[in-house]
Amino acid sequence: MTLKYQQILVAVDGSKEAEWAFKKSVGIATRNNATLNLVNIIDTRSFAAIEAYDRSIADRAQKFAEDLLADYKKEAVASGVQNVNIVVDYGSPKTMISRDLATKVHADLIICGATGLNAVERFLIGSVSEHIVRSATCDVLVVRTDDAPSDLKGRAEDNQNPTA
Template sequence: MANQYQNIVVAVDGSKEAELAFRKAIDVAKRNIDSTLHIVHVIDTSVSTSVEMLYENMIELVQKHGEVLVENYRTQATEAGVTNVNTVITKGVPKSILSKKLTDLVAVDLIICGATGLNSVEQFLIGSNTEAIVRHAKCDVLVVRTAE
């Protein structure tokens, strides 16, 4: 099959937009035989770095939440028929990790992400993760806006 994706990455954070992207990623992975679905969750350290208030027990709690989140997605993917599933949890600034450093973590042919949930003022001032991915990714990007 021409233009087949072998390494499909979906970025998840527990949001409604990420859930839509995950559902689409399952469909894409199933259509691309022998592909691997990489479920990536980035623990956002940008707030803790600027405020310096993230205590050790909070870090553990956030880490555990990420582990439960990606394991739940892994289970859903395998139950839906995706045979090759990989999960990745990393810490950092999601915008930077997902747009510029993702290839250091996994091989990637396609990134699937949800459309931004930020309001127009936040988008203007800081930009969205999705916008950064679209601008800087070195592979194809699919931005999911609807459940269809």
């Protein structure tokens, strides 16, 4: 077992949580001299019915993903990450990230943002990050923003070690 990560997969979707996950991934990739794989999965379930009538929706989603990842790649390279790959794919983020893409890039760490889904939504559809944690075969880091609920912040502050 190695204590150094070599292939880091970070899932980004334009959310604040994903941005924080990206920022953490840059630091980890830099410290480990690892390859950073920036991934955006376009969830086809979210626009499948509409897309049948208007093909431009898929094109706009593709353009958004490519622009987002290109911006993140520039930022990662400027921060010292030497190897950055970009992956835009279509499907279910839940299965694509933890199974298909993690295997494809030989990921030894997956980083994603925590979701903002409420308890009812999680019960009905489940969160992407929760599914990744349960199904991934490598380490997973779920990143929360500073906007986490105050009860979570209190617990995190209680557990912080200022000398770490």
